[in-house]
Amino acid sequence: MFAVTATRLDADNPLDGLTLGEVPEPDVPDGWTTVTVKATALNHHDLWSLRGVGLSADRLPMILGCDASGVDEDGNEVIVHAVVGDPARGGGDETLDPKRTLLSEAHPGTFAERVAVPRRNLVPKPAGLSFEEAACLPTSWLTAYRMLFDKAELQPGASVLVQGAGGGVATALISLASAAGFRVYATSRSEAKRKRAVEIGADEAFESGARLPERVDAVMETVGQATWSHSLKSLRPGGRIVVSGATSGQVPPAELNRVFFLQLSVVGSTMGRRDQLERLARFLVKTGLRPQIDRVLPLREARDGFAAMAEGDLFGKIVFTV
Numbered sequence: 001m002f003a004v005t006a007t008r009l010d011a012d013n014p015l016d017g018l019t020l021g022e023v024p025e026p027d028v029p030d031g032w033t034t035v036t037v038k039a040t041a042l043n044h045h046d047l048w049s050l051r052g053v054g055l056s057a058d059r060l061p062m063i064l065g066c067d068a069s070g071v072d073e074d075g076n077e078v079i080v081h082a083v084v085g086d087p088a089r090g091g092g093d094e095t096l097d098p099k100r101t102l103l104s105e106a107h108p109g110t111f112a113e114r115v116a117v118p119r120r121n122l123v124p125k126p127a128g129l130s131f132e133e134a135a136c137l138p139t140s141w142l143t144a145y146r147m148l149f150d151k152a153e154l155q156p157g158a159s160v161l162v163q164g165a166g167g168g169v170a171t172a173l174i175s176l177a178s179a180a181g182f183r184v185y186a187t188s189r190s191e192a193k194r195k196r197a198v199e200i201g202a203d204e205a206f207e208s209g210a211r212l213p214e215r216v217d218a219v220m221e222t223v224g225q226a227t228w229s230h231s232l233k234s235l236r237p238g239g240r241i242v243v244s245g246a247t248s249g250q251v252p253p254a255e256l257n258r259v260f261f262l263q264l265s266v267v268g269s270t271m272g273r274r275d276q277l278e279r280l281a282r283f284l285v286k287t288g289l290r291p292q293i294d295r296v297l298p299l300r301e302a303r304d305g306f307a308a309m310a311e312g313d314l315f316g317k318i319v320f321t322v
Contacts, residue, residue, distance in 0.1 A: 001025055003112035004302045004320075006050050007061045014050035015306055023063065026108055026116035033073055033119050035080055039135035040110045041067040042305050042318040043168060044247060045102065050306075054105055064104050065111035069125055069134035070322075077125040079281060080110060080117050081274045082138045095271050102271070111299060113322055123278045128285040136291035136317040137280055139271065140168030144176055144220075145280045146272035147242045152218040159183040159216040161234050164223040165197040165205060166190065169244060171292045171316045173220045174202050179289045185212055187227070196315050200292055218242060225249030232258050240265040292316030 001023060008017035028034055046064045049055040055062060066082040084107060085100030087093060094100055103109045103117065125134045148154065162173045165186040177184045178201025186197040186205040194205035206212065208227060215236040221227065224246025231241050232255050243266065258264065272280075284290065294314040297305050298321055305318040 001113040002299065003063045003108075004065065004299060005061045005063050005111075006055060009050065009052035009055065009057055009060070011051045014047055015303065015310065017050045018303060018306060019061070020300065020302060023061075023112065026112070026114055028116045031118055032116050033122070034114050034116050035068060035070040035072055035078060035122070036114055037068045037070040037110055037112060037322045038131040039069050040065050040299070040320050040322065041135045041139070041168070042302075042309055042320065043067065043139045044245070044309065045139065046104070046111075047306065047309055049104060054102075059106065062104060063108035063110075063112050063115075065109035065115075066103050067135050067138045068110035068115055069131045072122055076122075077127075077131075078122040079125050079134045079137060079277065080115065081121040081123055081277050082110075083271050083274070084118060084121070087273075093273055095273060111302060111320065120274065123274060123281065126281050126285045129281065129290075132293060132296055132319045132321065133284075133291050134281070135319055136168070136293065137284075138277060140317065141172040141176075141291060142272040142277050142280055143169050143244050143269065144172035145283075146276055147220055147244055147269045148173065148176055148180065148182075150272075150276070151242045151267045151269040152220070152240055154182065154218055156181060157183075158218065159214060160185070161212065161216045161219045161231070162186045162197075162202070163219065163221055163227040163231060164188060164208075164247075165202070166193040166312070166315050167222065167247075168317045169222050170220075171197075171200060175200050175289055175292065178202070179283075179287050185216065187230075193315055215239070220244075222246075223248050225252040228252035229255065232264065235262070235264055237262045238264070240267060242267050242269050244269045294318055296321060
């Protein structure tokens with residue numbers, strides 16, 4: 001079968017380790033099943049994997065990709081939950097399982113014609129979502145959903161700052177927060193991306209680091225080092241930062257005086273549970289909200305999608321069709 005595979009790790013030139021071509025059919029352990037992939041979405045996780053973050057050389061070659069929608073062995077249309085873990089080991093939450101992993105880390109990923117996954121990882125795809133839309137949900141949209149509606153503990157009418165508008169998680173955060181009725185501010189260095197942020201639901205969008213009209217209840221942080229100080233300064237006393245990524249660096253000044261004096265909370269968030277993915281899909285059907293898709297490419301042109309992500313030339317999700 002055709003697949004997109006990491007065959008070499010290179011921190012400086014990640015695309016040099018990308019190989020497109022034929023690979024063996026997936027092995028199917030007990031309790032697992034196969035899904036015929038119809039659409040799959042690109043994430044920063046895939047680019048970081050090629051740099052050797054979360055993927056070690058001894059696991060190569062590795063089929064990349066976390067997200068997929070497709071058809072199971074019984075002909076049902078499904079969405080694949082990307083977290084491979086045991087809820088029992090995580091106190092009822094598979095994302096807290098100390099042994100949990102994502103597809104494409106220890107098990108072959110979704111950038112292929114077929115993928116093997118645990119049976120419990122299949123979520124019914126609502127008929128109202130296309131395969132391309134559904135493929136956007138398991139990583140970036142599920143991450144955003146959990147950040148907003150679980151970790152942030154926001155109440156109706158709350159205010160939210162989304163740092164770094166443009167990426168998959170950030171666009172999902174803006175769209176979901178707007179659909180939930182929150183006041184949404186967004187930042188970006190790009191004027192074009194600020195304009196797009198307003199088009200998809202932000203009340204206002206500002207240059208990175210700009211002073212906001214008010215201090216917000218929560219900041220959704222995926223950028224890390226470059227925006228951290230601004231995130232802290234933008235919070236009201238008692239406010240909360242929810243962190244799910246650090247694309248610009250992971251060691252910003254902590255500014256602990258500000259954290260304890262204003263009684264700020266810093267909360268980490270990674271992916272989401274299977275039941276949250278199912279609820280997210282229902283939320284989209286109920287509200288009519290749909291993922292922002294930057295472009296759709298055949299899987300055989302995946303290298304072009306990786307290059308666009310590496311250059312930051314996107315707004316929303318890059319989706320590959322199989």
